[in-house]
Amino acid sequence: MGLEERLPDEGVVTTTLEQAVNWGRKFSLFPLTFGLACCAIEQITSGVSRFDISRFGSEVFRASPRQADLMIVSGRVSNKMAPVIKRLYDQMLEPKWVIAMGICASAGGPFNNYAIIQGVDKIIPVDVYTPGCPPRPEALFYAITLLQQKIQKDKFRDRAYGRQLAAEAARGQA
Amino acid sequence: MTAETIATAQATAAASHPYNEVVPGAVLEATKTGLVVSPDRIVELARYLRDEQGYDYCSMVTSIDWPQYFEVVYYLYGAATPKDALVLRVRLTDKANPVMPSLTSVWRGADFQEREVYDLMGVRFEGHPNLRRILLWEGFEGHPLRKDYKEPYFEEESKPFKSRHPDGAHQWAEDRVPWKDNVSYPVGWDPDLWRSPEVQYRRIMGVDEATGNGDGLRTERILVNMGPQHPSTHGVFRMVIAVEGENVVGLEPEMGYLHRCHEKIGERNTYIMNIAFTDRLDYVSSMSNNLGYVLAVEKLMGLQVPERAEYIRVIMAELTRIISHLIAVGFLFNDLGAYFTPALYGMRERELILDLFEAAAGSRMMCNYMRFGGVMADLPAGWVERARNLVWNRLPKVMEDFENLLSGNEIFQSRTHGVGVLTAAEAINYSMSGPMLRASGVPYDVRRAEPYSIYDRFEFDVCSRPEGDVWARFRVRMDEIYQSLRILKQALDGLPEGPIMPPGKKQYQVRVPAGEAYARIEGPKGELGFFVVSDGKPNPYRYHVRAPTFINLTSLEKMTLGHKIADAVVILGAVDIVLGEVDR
Numbered sequence A: 001m002g003l004e005e006r007l008p009d010e011g012v013v014t015t016t017l018e019q020a021v022n023w024g025r026k027f028s029l030f031p032l033t034f035g036l037a038c039c040a041i042e043q044i045t046s047g048v049s050r051f052d053i054s055r056f057g058s059e060v061f062r063a064s065p066r067q068a069d070l071m072i073v074s075g076r077v078s079n080k081m082a083p084v085i086k087r088l089y090d091q092m093l094e095p096k097w098v099i100a101m102g103i104c105a106s107a108g109g110p111f112n113n114y115a116i117i118q119g120v121d122k123i124i125p126v127d128v129y130t131p132g133c134p135p136r137p138e139a140l141f142y143a144i145t146l147l148q149q150k151i152q153k154d155k156f157r158d159r160a161y162g163r164q165l166a167a168e169a170a171r172g173q174a
Numbered sequence B: 001m002t003a004e005t006i007a008t009a010q011a012t013a014a015a016s017h018p019y020n021e022v023v024p025g026a027v028l029e030a031t032k033t034g035l036v037v038s039p040d041r042i043v044e045l046a047r048y049l050r051d052e053q054g055y056d057y058c059s060m061v062t063s064i065d066w067p068q069y070f071e072v073v074y075y076l077y078g079a080a081t082p083k084d085a086l087v088l089r090v091r092l093t094d095k096a097n098p099v100m101p102s103l104t105s106v107w108r109g110a111d112f113q114e115r116e117v118y119d120l121m122g123v124r125f126e127g128h129p130n131l132r133r134i135l136l137w138e139g140f141e142g143h144p145l146r147k148d149y150k151e152p153y154f155e156e157e158s159k160p161f162k163s164r165h166p167d168g169a170h171q172w173a174e175d176r177v178p179w180k181d182n183v184s185y186p187v188g189w190d191p192d193l194w195r196s197p198e199v200q201y202r203r204i205m206g207v208d209e210a211t212g213n214g215d216g217l218r219t220e221r222i223l224v225n226m227g228p229q230h231p232s233t234h235g236v237f238r239m240v241i242a243v244e245g246e247n248v249v250g251l252e253p254e255m256g257y258l259h260r261c262h263e264k265i266g267e268r269n270t271y272i273m274n275i276a277f278t279d280r281l282d283y284v285s286s287m288s289n290n291l292g293y294v295l296a297v298e299k300l301m302g303l304q305v306p307e308r309a310e311y312i313r314v315i316m317a318e319l320t321r322i323i324s325h326l327i328a329v330g331f332l333f334n335d336l337g338a339y340f341t342p343a344l345y346g347m348r349e350r351e352l353i354l355d356l357f358e359a360a361a362g363s364r365m366m367c368n369y370m371r372f373g374g375v376m377a378d379l380p381a382g383w384v385e386r387a388r389n390l391v392w393n394r395l396p397k398v399m400e401d402f403e404n405l406l407s408g409n410e411i412f413q414s415r416t417h418g419v420g421v422l423t424a425a426e427a428i429n430y431s432m433s434g435p436m437l438r439a440s441g442v443p444y445d446v447r448r449a450e451p452y453s454i455y456d457r458f459e460f461d462v463c464s465r466p467e468g469d470v471w472a473r474f475r476v477r478m479d480e481i482y483q484s485l486r487i488l489k490q491a492l493d494g495l496p497e498g499p500i501m502p503p504g505k506k507q508y509q510v511r512v513p514a515g516e517a518y519a520r521i522e523g524p525k526g527e528l529g530f531f532v533v534s535d536g537k538p539n540p541y542r543y544h545v546r547a548p549t550f551i552n553l554t555s556l557e558k559m560t561l562g563h564k565i566a567d568a569v570v571i572l573g574a575v576d577i578v579l580g581e582v583d584r
């Protein structure tokens, strides 16, 4: 059912490599098992039978950053935690994405004082911001679908390795 | 304040106070809110109170920054035989260098709490075994709870801020204040030169390399870091464990990765704004947190709560207890390797209870439901029927499932029996509370010892087990769910009609008379206390939370020593911590 029914007799589809790879990537996101605060409880809840995050192909939470490609920052980021988050993000392999879940991770939330960084985007790049305190699991799913749209449009040459390849090619021509 | 303390205060002038006959010169003054004690004699007095007077339980330690002096406050109770509160207050007039002797030698439970006072208020405790920062990071400058501490994003002393939208446009706080940057280091302190483990963990690493472990094998002591990002630390908690082979020989809990200084924020907020912030303390049981806080403020305001509201509060608090225990049990199994299945079963039932919360309060998790004098909204139509169905039909069946699936499990039994034992005396001395205390054979429950709200009307048993191990903690939690169901049945049957708030106009700015109040409730995780000092302004002068899980962690090292490193995970799981509350 689906794609294969509409294939012509030869069974050949032409698309760009970028499209095909992105299509694969967006439906198999591996989030990092990483909960910070209250929002983490809703993040766990999104995995239970009622909400079921696996409908979006991202239910396999990995405890090691080396195996994960999506970081859901679910909660407030304190100054004490910030270096840890930065290190975790650095340990994840390219390509990687970040969802800032909740107002705390997005902009500091209700805690504007010395201990809290006003938004995780001050230390790592964020792809999708999710409002709410805490966002419901549905809101997290919406963030994931938005991220999937973004991944589908991902350009290889804009990523670090793409830029590196382009630089090498340019050097070869010169 | 309890009747007993007030009575003693009025009856005796300070000099002839009965305690002064035993420990001369200890009590300087007997006030309405406790005994003012001389810092030089406090250790002696404390020892006498513990051994002769039965005040064996040091429940809460906190501090207040008054204009003339720092005041350190100790709340003592009796746990083996319940006693009313006795409050010791130590006034340290040297504001530049406040020092007092530590009481950890008398009550081990004061350990983390004194460290917290040192960290946030800057009072030094002489003789404390490990006096270093606990919630803030090494290299932080200043003590944020002091009144003269100005935060980086400081705007005004108290909310609501007039300066937020000066000409209708939003401005970044950083752009406006002179403190700007979030981090400043003490003079002469260089993060690059600082060597963490040797300095910080010398206590647990202190070992004579030549002697080895005693049985002829020379093993090296290794420092293992668990967390802050670790799947079984229940959040961002870090355990620094010194191991020899697989045996734990030292452990230091490191917390504060979620610290946002709830108390400092609370002192800038108006009273009513704080209710929403208490939701975010122990974020799986927001209703209990609300209850504890409003009780404390109601004590100050002297409010009478209508019947119906009292019943609704009890119903909400007990539903919260069920949620919290289901999650605790589920995640304990998670730590033991039953990857997520039991936790998911627990979460499934939790969803049904959250639906009830959402119907009543409008929000699933952060309910913000209680108000001073009552509750925010009445129960919607059909709510009681849904709750009855859950309590009478669904949850008992679920509990049966849980018992069948989990309690008899062989692996679970062999991993938990005799692991992480705390005797009754140790549990009291370490200020354990809640299921942790009761699992060590001390049947102490605030709902019984000092009934609040309308708990004196309900029949229920205080569950306790003699073993004091992880198994007993699991069992106590399971049994408490049955007792909660029992209370819920009585409360749902007895729920009267009537108003839910005291008569009068709805108020957004409550007037709280000057004074001091401490209210404690039996939260799902232990004794949850709220300490509020008012000076008559719209904001609390001092606001402190006795976080049960924070204090329960004091005994973590004691429980873990001698076990294998894999057991450390299980023991931590059985403490049932929530980092929002530990770090505040």
Ligand code: SF4
Pocket (backbone or CB within 6 Å): A037, A038, A039, A040, A074, A075, A076, A101, A102, A103, A104, A105, A109, A132, A133, A134, A135, B280
């Ligand atoms: S956004 Fe709200 S729920 Fe999420 S971590 Fe912050 S305070 Fe907690």
